[in-house]
Amino acid sequence: MLQISPRLRNTLISIGSLILTTAVVSNAFYQRKQFYPSIIYITKSNASMAAIYFQGLTLVFLTWKLLRWVFFGQLRPAEIEHLVDKSWFAMTDTCLAFTVFRDEFNSSFVTLFTILLFLKCFHWLAEDRIDYMERTPVITKLFHFRAVSLLTTLSFLDIFFVAYAYNSLVTRGASYQLVFGFEYAVLCTAVGFTAIKYILHCIDSLHDQTAPWDRKAAILLYTELVINFSRVTLYTVFLVLMFKMQSFPLFAVRPIYMAVKSFKKSLYDVIMSRRAIHTMNTLYPNATLEEIRAGDSTCIICREEMTTSCKKLPCNHIFHAYCLRSWFQRQQTCPTCRLDILRPRRPATAAAPAAAAPAGQPAPGGGAFPPGQFAFPQQPHFHMGNMAFPFPLPPGFPQHFPMPQPGQAGPAQLPNLTGAPMMYPAFYPAGGMMPPPPPLPPMPVPNFADMSEEDLRRLEGDSRRALEMRVAHLRNIQALLDAAVIQFTQYLSLMTPPVVLPAVPLTSTTTIPTGTSEATVSSSSTNATPSEETPTGNSESDEVRRRRLQRFQNGLAAEQP
Amino acid sequence: MAGPALKRLMAEYKQLLQDPPEGIMAGPVSDENYFEWEALIPGPEGTFFEGGIFPTKLTFPSDYPLSPPKMVFTCEMFHPNIYPDGRVCISILHPPGDDPMGYETSAERWSPVQSIEKILLSVMSMLAEPNDESPANVDAAKTYRENRDDFKRRAQILARKTLGID
Incomplete structure (x- = not known):
């Protein structure tokens, strides 16, 4: 088949249509000789009208072409x-x-x-x-x-x-x-x-x-x-x-739907943009010139030099405020490290000073929560002294732990803590949301890998239930950490008076109150107990203790966020 | 007059001209249109696609770099992560936020920090190491998994085709 370009085809069609119309008109005029009779002849004849309609279409098409060329090229x-x-x-x-x-x-x-x-x-x-x-x-x-x-x-x-x-x-x-x-x-x-x-x-x-x-x-x-x-x-x-005058305009449903959809989208865009701008203006400082010069001074979003009006995110990444705003309309994360800017978690470096914050006072990061409602601290507080808990503890959990002064009081004054480390299973929700907790201390952690997708989503959600769950988990963690601290102090106090311990054979520890807590702890730990009970020699038992302490510290270090 | 997208594309083009990554050639199809690019991806040495030079086309959205470009191989390809019609399926080209499959973490996905150069390098490494999980071309993934020799043979045929041999 002969291949012709669309351009040539269009030209041919236009010329053909013109010839056809001329033929029709001249034929009518030739037959009727006068203007009106020929018009009537054409309108009465279907074939002639078809030719005229076709000519009309061609003319519309040509006008379209012409106007398009005039306005758009x-x-x-x-x-x-x-x-x-x-x-x-x-x-x-x-x-x-x-x-x-x-x-x-x-x-x-x-x-x-x-x-x-x-x-x-x-x-x-x-x-x-x-x-x-x-x-x-x-x-x-x-x-x-x-x-x-x-x-x-x-x-x-x-x-x-x-x-x-x-x-x-x-x-x-x-x-x-x-x-x-x-x-x-x-x-x-x-x-x-x-x-x-x-x-x-x-x-x-x-x-x-x-x-x-x-x-x-x-x-x-x-x-x-x-x-x-x-x-x-x-x-x-x-x-x-339309509904009043005619009937339901079915033909308008699609455009109406599109209009509503785009209105919803633009409304959403405006809200997101406002929120992003608000977050940016209130939470994050403008970057100073020194800060911009300190690093790479190119804004990684637009690849242009940063001079003024730049913002510094909590992760220390600096961008143009203008670029950040357009990005925040889509995603509320740092473009570089994807830190969630609406719910910033403090970077690990900030953990150390936060731990020194006075107990019972919510950490600075907790300001996003309504005060007094969920004022749990963002960082666990570690205080070796008497500690006031910033949340109500379950009944049976001692409010204050009298911490023994190492070397002064000795093991004899250690409180009976049998209840404390064993408390936490009671905190878990009874609904069976969590897999059975792993073995007792050191440090059971809810195993996220074993949780089903649904459980994780429920944990992640923001419903009241999820929030309560989260608070409950945080409390568990807090309680466990506190228990761990107490254990740690116990170990420390056992370790520090090196003069006292070798003097008293370990078999005789049953006579002092420590024995009970010691037994509880060691029975729950994995395999350290047997060597503990056999006093084969001072150096050896010291060695065992050191190893246990070492393992314990490792466990504690791994536990800390 | 230039929108942020155009400015950024021009900056990236300048960067690619000044300091081109090894073996990769990329640039806009015309001076008038910076939103369509062509890139030539060399098959990495010592891999199935070694020796070939694969032509691709990148199409940028008007809100680039907030949204990722689309990338299509314009030659015939047989690869687990390339759809039969040439579209490239790698996580760096997926817009962040919505993950229909729940498969990738958001850290692998598009962000304005990524660049054309990074995309091209990712595609090169995709050629070198196909990912046969969640394949875009099931046939290719099956061949890759079950019959490595056949996959290599077909890849080599394609690589030679791009050079105009056979």
Whole structure:
């Protein structure tokens, strides 16, 4: 088969159509000799009318080509793709609209519909073109001229058609003009938005490269919100009117759905952006010049030099405030290390000073919680002295642990702690959420790897139940850590008076109260007990203790966050 | 007039020209359009795809670098992580936040810190070491897992094809 280019094909079709029309007209005139009889002849003959309709279509197509060339020049492939997609949707919608107004279906309806589709295409192309401004390095004067003339023409036409539809509705009552009127009103909002975008892009281009205009994004966001809101309002009014006058406008469901969706999205965008800006302005300091110079002074988001208005995140990464804001609208994390900025966890280096904070006072990071409600500390407090717990302890748990002074009191004064290390199974929720706790001290940890996906999600969630669970777990951890501290002190006190211990044979420890606690602890630890009970020699038992202490410290170190 | 996306793409192009990573060539298809790039990925030495030079196309969204680009191999490929139509499926190209499969951690996914260079290097290492879990091309993954020799043979045929041999 012969391959012909679309261009050649179009030309051939146009010429063919022109020849056909000329033939039809001259044939009619040749037969009837006069103007009116020939017109009647043509309109009566179906074949002639087909030729005339075809000529009409060709003319529309040629006009489209001409106008497109005048306003846009060569179209980019992406623009053509968008155009084809959108016009298919518009065609389907309008075909559905035909069903409602089938009684009024005539040539003027078709004409109006064609004009509407025409104008819609130009609106979409204009929007694409204006968006393209941001993406191309070269903007010619011709571009500006075309954009301005196109936008003015489009807005005039839109307003004209809205007024026309309104007049016709007022004088002649409900008709398909209602649909057209609203279609043009929606197009008005579209052209308004495009014009605002164009103006913003122009203002942006006037700004210096070194000091970008950072309010553009925010203005665009709010404009979008307003435009989408007006669109939703328009559609609502349209729905109500249509429902009163005709029937439910099925054909408008898709556009209405799209309008509501985009309104929801822009509202969400604005909320997220506001939240991000708020977080940034309140929580994170502006980076000083020294801080910027200290590291790589390129903003890793836009790859440009950072001079002023930079923000420093808690993870010490520095970015342009402007770049961060646009990123925070999508993700509330640090772009570099993905630290969650809305719920920052303090880095490990901050743990040491926090541990020295006075007990009973919530750690500084806990400010995000309503005061007094969940005032558990972010860092476990380790205090060897008397410790006031910042949360209510379960009954039976001693509120204060009298810590023995090493070397002074000796093992004889150690409190009986049989209850303490064994307490924690009672804290676990009875619902069987957790797998049975691993063996008792050293340090049982809820095993996250063994938990099912659902359990983890429930743990992660933010419902009241999840929060309570989390608090309960934190309490468990706190209690266990405290128990561990007590054990640790016990060991220490056993270790420190080296004079006392060798003097008393270990078999005789049963006579002092320590024996009970010692037995409890050692029975729960894995395998250290047998050597403990056989006093083979001072150095050996010392060695055993040291090893136990070593292991214990390792366990404790691994436990600390 | 240039949006942040265009500025960043121009900066990355400049960077790639000044300090190109070994063996990789990448650049926009035209001076007018910085949002479509072409890149040539060499098959890493000592791997299945050794010797080939694989043409790819990168398409950048208008909000780059907040969203990742899309990458497509424009030559025929047979690889567990490349869809039969050429689309590349690696975690660095997946937008952060929504993980439909719950498979990758967010740390592997796109963030503005990533760059074209990093993407290209990741794709090179993907060529070197296919990941046959959650494959994009099931046939290729199956062949890779069960019949390494056949996979190597097919990869070599493709590599030679890209050079215009056979």
